[in-house]
Amino acid sequence: xxxxxxxxxxxxxxxxxxxxxxxxxxxxxxxxxxxxxxxxxxxxxxxxxxxxxxxxxxxxxxxxxxxxxxxxxxxxxxxxxxxxxxxxxxxxxxxxxxxxxxxxxxxxxxxxxxxxxxxxxxxxxxxxxxxxxxxxxxxxxxxxxxxxxxxxxxxxxxxxxxxxxxxxxxxxxxxxxxxxxxxxxxxxxxxxxxxxxxxxxxxxxxxxxxxxxxxxxxxxxxxxxxxxxxxxxxxxxxxxxxxxxxxxxxxxxxxxxxxxxxxxxxxxxxxxxxxxxxxxxxxxxxxxxxxxxxxxxxxxxxxxxxxxxxxxxxxxxxxxxxxxxxxxxxxxxxxxxxxxxxxxxxxxxxxxxxxxxxxxxxxxxxxxxxxxxxxxxxxxxxxxxxxxxxxxxxxxxxxxxxxxxxxxxxxxxxxxxxxxxxxxxxxxxxxxxxxxxxxxxxxxxxxxxxxxxxxxxxxxxxxxxxxxxxxxxxxxxxxxxxxxxxxxxx
Amino acid sequence: xxxxxxxxxxxxxxxxxxxxxxxxxxxxxxxxxxxxxxxxxxxxxxxxxxxxxxxxxxxxxxxxxxxxxxxxxxxxxxxxxxxxxxxxxxxxxxxxxxxxxxxxxxxxxxxxxxxxxxxxxxxxxxxxxxxxxxxxxxxxxxxxxxxxxxxxxxxxxxxxxxxxxxxxxxxxxxxxxxxxxxxxxxxxxxxxxxxxxxxxxxxxxxxxxxxxxxxxxxxxxxxxxxxxxxxxxxxxxxxxxxxxxxxxxxxxxxxxxxxxxxxxxxxxxxxxxxxxxxxxxxxxxxxxxxxxxxxxxxxxxxxxxxxxxxxxxxxxxxxxxxxxxxxxxxxxxxxxxxxxxxxxxxxxxxxxxxxxxxxxxxxxxxxxxxxxxxxxxxxxxxxxxxxxxxxxxxxxxxxxxxxxxxxxxxxxxxxxxxxxxxxxxxxxxxxxxxxxxxxxxxxxxxxxxxxxxxxxxxxxxxxxxxxxxxxxxxxxxxxxxxxxxxxxxx
Numbered sequence: 001x002x003x004x005x006x007x008x009x010x011x012x013x014x015x016x017x018x019x020x021x022x023x024x025x026x027x028x029x030x031x032x033x034x035x036x037x038x039x040x041x042x043x044x045x046x047x048x049x050x051x052x053x054x055x056x057x058x059x060x061x062x063x064x065x066x067x068x069x070x071x072x073x074x075x076x077x078x079x080x081x082x083x084x085x086x087x088x089x090x091x092x093x094x095x096x097x098x099x100x101x102x103x104x105x106x107x108x109x110x111x112x113x114x115x116x117x118x119x120x121x122x123x124x125x126x127x128x129x130x131x132x133x134x135x136x137x138x139x140x141x142x143x144x145x146x147x148x149x150x151x152x153x154x155x156x157x158x159x160x161x162x163x164x165x166x167x168x169x170x171x172x173x174x175x176x177x178x179x180x181x182x183x184x185x186x187x188x189x190x191x192x193x194x195x196x197x198x199x200x201x202x203x204x205x206x207x208x209x210x211x212x213x214x215x216x217x218x219x220x221x222x223x224x225x226x227x228x229x230x231x232x233x234x235x236x237x238x239x240x241x242x243x244x245x246x247x248x249x250x251x252x253x254x255x256x257x258x259x260x261x262x263x264x265x266x267x268x269x270x271x272x273x274x275x276x277x278x279x280x281x282x283x284x285x286x287x288x289x290x291x292x293x294x295x296x297x298x299x300x301x302x303x304x305x306x307x308x309x310x311x312x313x314x315x316x317x318x319x320x321x322x323x324x325x326x327x328x329x330x331x332x333x334x335x336x337x338x339x340x341x342x343x344x345x346x347x348x349x350x351x352x353x354x355x356x357x358x359x360x361x362x363x364x365x366x367x368x369x370x371x372x373x374x375x376x377x378x379x380x381x382x383x384x385x386x387x388x389x390x391x392x393x394x395x396x397x398x399x400x401x402x403x404x405x406x407x408x409x410x411x412x413x414x415x416x417x418x419x420x421x422x423x424x425x426x427x428x429x430x431x432x433x434x435x436x437x438x439x440x441x442x443x444x445x446x447x448x449x450x451x452x453x454x455x456x457x458x459x460x461x462x463x464x465x466x467x468x469x470x471x472x473x474x475x476x477x478x479x480x481x482x483x484x485x486x487x488x489x490x
Numbered sequence: 491x492x493x494x495x496x497x498x499x500x501x502x503x504x505x506x507x508x509x510x511x512x513x514x515x516x517x518x519x520x521x522x523x524x525x526x527x528x529x530x531x532x533x534x535x536x537x538x539x540x541x542x543x544x545x546x547x548x549x550x551x552x553x554x555x556x557x558x559x560x561x562x563x564x565x566x567x568x569x570x571x572x573x574x575x576x577x578x579x580x581x582x583x584x585x586x587x588x589x590x591x592x593x594x595x596x597x598x599x600x601x602x603x604x605x606x607x608x609x610x611x612x613x614x615x616x617x618x619x620x621x622x623x624x625x626x627x628x629x630x631x632x633x634x635x636x637x638x639x640x641x642x643x644x645x646x647x648x649x650x651x652x653x654x655x656x657x658x659x660x661x662x663x664x665x666x667x668x669x670x671x672x673x674x675x676x677x678x679x680x681x682x683x684x685x686x687x688x689x690x691x692x693x694x695x696x697x698x699x700x701x702x703x704x705x706x707x708x709x710x711x712x713x714x715x716x717x718x719x720x721x722x723x724x725x726x727x728x729x730x731x732x733x734x735x736x737x738x739x740x741x742x743x744x745x746x747x748x749x750x751x752x753x754x755x756x757x758x759x760x761x762x763x764x765x766x767x768x769x770x771x772x773x774x775x776x777x778x779x780x781x782x783x784x785x786x787x788x789x790x791x792x793x794x795x796x797x798x799x800x801x802x803x804x805x806x807x808x809x810x811x812x813x814x815x816x817x818x819x820x821x822x823x824x825x826x827x828x829x830x831x832x833x834x835x836x837x838x839x840x841x842x843x844x845x846x847x848x849x850x851x852x853x854x855x856x857x858x859x860x861x862x863x864x865x866x867x868x869x870x871x872x873x874x875x876x877x878x879x880x881x882x883x884x885x886x887x888x889x890x891x892x893x894x895x896x897x898x899x900x901x902x903x904x905x906x907x908x909x910x911x912x913x914x915x916x917x918x919x920x921x922x923x924x925x926x927x928x929x930x931x932x933x934x935x936x937x938x939x940x941x942x943x944x945x946x947x948x949x950x951x952x953x954x955x956x957x958x959x960x961x962x963x964x965x966x967x968x969x970x971x972x973x974x975x976x977x978x979x980x
Contacts (some may be wrong), residue, residue, distance in 0.1 A: 111735075111845045134741075156683060167683050169691075170660075185932045191841045192873065193646060193657050193695075195912040195921075196929065196955060197937045201659075201691030205683075222741030245601075251624075251712030295785035351681045355601045383682065422685040431685075439686065442675045446944065447687045453943035454936065465686060 009093065011050060014071055018053050018095075021063040026101070028052035037078065037096050041143075042086035042430055044346075044400055049076070049090035054101045058176055058184060058214035061097065065212065066182030068095055074459050077212045079120060079148030082141075083155055084347055085428030087207045091463055097212060099150050105129050106215060114173060114190060115218050119150025123157075126218060135220040138165035141424070142332055153213050156205030158424030160256040160331065161288070163382035165221065167424060169204040176215035177203060180460040190217065202450065207426050208461035210454045224290035227255070228300050229324045231316040232307035233281040237261060237377075240283040241357035243310040244381045247287070247303055248354060254303070255288040257382030258331050264376040264389070267337040268330035276316060277330050285312075285381065286331055288324075334378040335389070341376065342391035346400075348407045349425040350414035354384045363413055364388055371406045385423035386414070412437055427465045435467050499583065501540060504561055508543050508585075511553040516591070518542035527568065527586050531633075532576035532920055534836075534890055539566070539580035544591045548666055548674060548704035551587065555702065556672030558585055564949045567702045569610060569638030572631075573645055574837055575918030577697045581953055587702060589640050595619045596705060604663060604680060605708045609640025613647075616708060625710040628655035631914070632822055643703050646695030648914030650746040650821065651778070653872035655711065657914060659694040666705035667693060670950040680707065692940065697916050698951035700944045714780035717745070718790050719814045721806040722797035723771040727751065727867075730773040731847035733800040734871045737777070737793055738844060744793070745778040747872030748821050754866040754879070757827040758820035766806060767820050775802075775871065776821055778814075824868040825879070831866065832881035836890075838897045839915040840904035844874045853903055854878055861896045875913035876904070902927055917955045925957050 018027045028034060029051050038046040050073075055061045068075040075095040078088040090096050099120035106116040110133050115126055123144040126137035140159035141147055147157070153175070158167040165171075174188035188200030203210055234240040240259055247254065260268070265277045265284060277284060285307065289299045296319075304315050318324045330337075338345045352360050361377065364386075368375040376389040388410055392403045411421045411434050421427070421434045435444060448466055452458075508517045518524060519541045528536040540563075545551045558565040565585040568578035580586050592608035595615065599605070600623050605616055613634040616627035630649035631637055637647070643665070648657040655661075664678035678690030693700055724730040730749055737744065750758070755767045755774060767774060775797065779789045786809075794805050808814045820827075828835045842850050851867065854876075858865040866879040878900055882889045901911045901924050911917070911924045925934060938956055942948075 111739075112843045156688075158683070169683070169688065179936065183932050183936075185936050186930065187933070187936075189910070189928075190843060190908050191910040191913075193648070193659070193841075193913065194910055194928075195695070195917045196925065196934075197696055197940055198646075198659065198688075198691045198694070199937060199940065201688045202940075204688070205685070206687055222739075225741070249601075249712075251715070292785060292788055294788050295782060298782055298784050351683075353602045353680060418680050420679070420681040420684055423681075423683065427685045435686065438684075440676065442673050443677070444686075446669065446673075446675050446677075447689060449943035450687055450689065450692075450940055453939035 009071065009073065014067065014073070015051060017067050018051070018064060021060055022053055022055060026054045028054065037081070037090065037098065040078065040081040040083045040086060040088040042084055042089065042428065044394070045086055045089055045429060047090045047092060049096035050093045052096045052098055054098055056101045058178065061178045061212055061214050062182045062184050064095070064097060065178050065180065068459055069181050069457065072457065072459065074462050076461050077150070077154065077208045079151030080122070080146050082143040082147040083151055083428065084349065084425040085155070085422070085430040087155055087426050087428035087464060088151070089429045099148060102214070110135065112190065113220050115220055117149050117216050117218065119148060119153070119213050119216060121149045123147050123149055123152060126220070130220050131223070134223050136223050137171065137218055137220050138162070139168045139171055142335060149216055149218070150213055153204050153216055154206070154208050155426035156424065158380065158385065160258055160380065163257055163380065164253045164255045169201055171219045172200060172204050172216060173219055174217035175200055175203055175213045177211045177213050179211040180455040180457065188217070205426070207428060207464050209451055209464055211460060226293040226296040226319070227288065227290045227324060228296050228317055228319045229327045230287045230289070230300060230303055231276060231327055232285045232287070232312040233278045233314045234283045234285065234312055235281070236311070237283045237361050238358040239311040240285050241361065241381070243285060243307045243312065244357065245354055246306045246310060248382065250302060250306065252299055252302060254382060255290045256286070257380070258286040259377070259379055259381035260284050260286070260331065260334060261377040263341070263374065264334050264338070264378045267341045267376060268334055271337040271340050272329055272333045274326055274330040276327055281313070286327060331378070338376055338389045338391065342374070342393060344392050344394040346390045346392065346403045346407055348386070348388045348390065348410050349422050350386050350411050350419060351423040352384045352386065352414050352417050352419035356417040356419070357381065357384065360386070360413060360417060364410060367406055367409050371402060373403060373406060380423070383423070384419065408434065429464055432465055432467050435465070499561065499563065504557065504563070505541060507557050508541065508554060511550055512543055512545060516544045518544065527571070527580065527588065530568065530571040530576060530578040531574045532579065532918065535576055535579055535919060537580045537582060539586035540583045542586045542588055544588055546591045548668065551668045551702055551704050552672045552674050554585070554587060555668050555670065558949055559671050559947065562947065562949065564952050566951050567640070567644065567698045569641030570612070570636050572633040572637040573641055573916065573918065574839065575645070575912070575916040575920040577645055577916050577918035577954060578641070579919045589638060592704070600625065602680065603710050605710055607639050607706050607708065609638060609643070609703050609706060611639045613637050613639055613642060616710070620710050621713070624713050626713050627661065627708055627710050628652070629658045629661055632825060639706055639708070640703055643694050643706055644696070644698050645916035646914065648870065648875065650748055650870065653747055653870065654743045654745045659691055661709045662690060662694050662706060663709050664707035665690055665693055665703045667701045667703050669701040670945040670947065678707070695916070697918060697954050699941055699954055701950060716783040716786040716809070717778065717780045717814060718786050718807055718809045719817045720777045720779070720790060720793055721766060721817055722775045722777070722802040723768045723804045724773045724775065724802055725771070726801070727773045727851050728848040729801040730775050731851065731871070733775060733797045733802065734847065735844055736796045736800060738872065740792060740796065742789055742792060744872060745780045746776070747870070748776040749867070749869055749871035750774050750821065750824060751867040753831070753864060754824050754828070754868045757831050757866060758824055761827040761830050762819055762823045764816055764820045766817055771803070776817060821868070828866055828879045828881065832864070832883060834882050834884040836880045836882065836893045836897055838876070838878045838880065838900050839912050840876050840901050840909060841913040842874045842876065842904050842907050842909035846907040846909070847871065847874065850876070850903060850907060854900060857896055857899050861892060863893060863896060870913070873913070874909065898924065919954055922955055922957045925955070
């Protein structure tokens, strides 16, 4: 028998049941093949699942979940595994339900601006499916060429264009979901606002704790007639921050508004050499404007004026697709480029009210000096969604621990100024201990009432989002589900 | 003792407890004073509550709810009582918690575009509080000069400007809520996307079944630089419907896009005499465009061209505030004007995919002829949200029953073409029997898991949204809560 039966589970029988549903090719159980699935984008934690299953249909997912339910086996859904908060991190002795065989675009309805996809469909395939007809799918995480729509739904992913158009939850009209007892339910639907409880909204961002989405109805948007990207070059972060505030105060909502600091700019130029980012700038703003041509032209002028008034040294604009892509290329490569600055980096994800930008960036600089780790800042300035990249070397003993502590201080700072501990990466396994910083016990309890109502046995992605078992009863139920603490640390 | 103790409840003691929390002025118990509270905007059903309480603070609401919880008394929240689905309809022997003393705007934060209000605040007071600084609150039900924000939250209200800006749920950032056991919890918050479950989204539109919102954080928007209203006059409903489709297909999202048929046009001109609506038009489209001046000018031209191409006889436009108001005046008065067409009217609220407009309007006309009742159509054409007004005389025996049946046929038609049984008025008491038309048993069960998790005793607004008690256990719990069936019919 290949899998150790640590939990006195009869894995041999269970795997036979999975194979009966999925065929032999739909079940991965060899130790060396399971290594791929040990972690997601949060690579500092790893845990091998007992078995990986690869369903192709809603019905197969439901059958797999029913088997898990019957045998009290925890199960965790995984898309492309690019999540940054460990939302798809396995626990010991679990079944990992991977959606990589569920990659069909099921229907395209241009008239009603809707697309139905399976959860394994890659984010930018949605746009590819409709761009020929002049449509696109708005939420665009940096990982959009590899991340899955199902993962986006689980983590309520954002992206650089979410300032104007909103995050994933604003674009999910409906879901077919396999609940933790294996039932198949429809949440939401074709029309934007449905009667009854908005369970679509609860499901989006519930990080796999309420079931598995197997069909996702997405809203697609008409591509704008005209798009312009504007790069403004500042000699201080405060000035760039003030420009952001002034742009929004002027009633302008750009499609995206991103800030990068000097460290990020140079990292990006070292790696992808856009040639567009001034290496001596303290900060740059990248602003995208879209709409009809006359509107874009006028707004471009307004934004340029605001940036210059706030001390921008220079402004570059691009309206043709090639130059626009070139201006965005560096921003999109920023996380990858950070990997060239130091052996390891830890990306944090916090939100602050826009008005607190200059104060918070100064405090992050202070924390950086206090802890002795460089921090590169690349972020969604328009919506106050920070992504400090803490640079470190994991081979130095104790470094990860210190970096996590530093990351935690940044999150507490975000909460202190009225912000949030996550903008778009989710809570997952990584940040659950920070939830009480943001929510009262009653707030968390109310959320867990919902989790227990829909996931009463706690088998769906246990140990994620919420800091501890809430009740003794729940703790008892979880005795055979090894908690996250048992996960091997790398 | 003024109140009959039908349920063997010791109302004398209970009322003393309420008075201890609220003072004598905060409790209404005289039979003649209770008449006001017998119904909401769905006037065909009436039921006197046992007692009405008028709290002023979150803490007072929590104390009142705790007393209800301890004595197992059903309680129902009510704002201004303008709801059209009977969401605030009392049941026998209940406590009605009225928010009319909770009318404070608690804070205005222009920098972060947020306003915090108590639930009794009137919808258009929010705009009034910030319009001097160039901001406004987008959702605008026709009843906005009287309806409360708390009621808007309960019913997830829409309005003529929700096409571009979304309904109430898109503008509620956070809520302080008294849950059915009297706990005070915070859902959501200042930042647009919070981690954990999106319970703000579930609460908005839950029609009082999950507790009572006592503080509401609303997003306010910057007023547009330029606004233009365009009235296009058509000789057929099909042509007007085709123009709507073409406008949206051109990638234009107007701020609002409304349609009125000939019957509504004449009703409105009879009553408010705008002088702007051509009495011989088969249908008119009212389109509002907002944005920066150049954009509005160009979009106005595009929309005019589309309307003319689809056979519009003429187009009137208005850019100054007075003329704009005049063009909107008739639309805003349409429901009231329908009251002059016949002794009574029943307003239906259904949603259809925009592409189905011509077919559905023809079917409604067929149903009108089949049942022998005139139907006036006034609706949010841009989002496919229909409001057929069925004209009848309630003094004719059996008329209400027939009209309800006709209304039901219209709802079934909406579902058949892929739409919804409610766009913005909610399910309340009126439409719960149609929920199974739209949702499977598993779908409804999943929603009720959530209701039972947060409202386990079923005391918060019983008998609303869901068609029947779900489980025997629940039915047993409800033995001393007289079901909606017992409500007196008028």
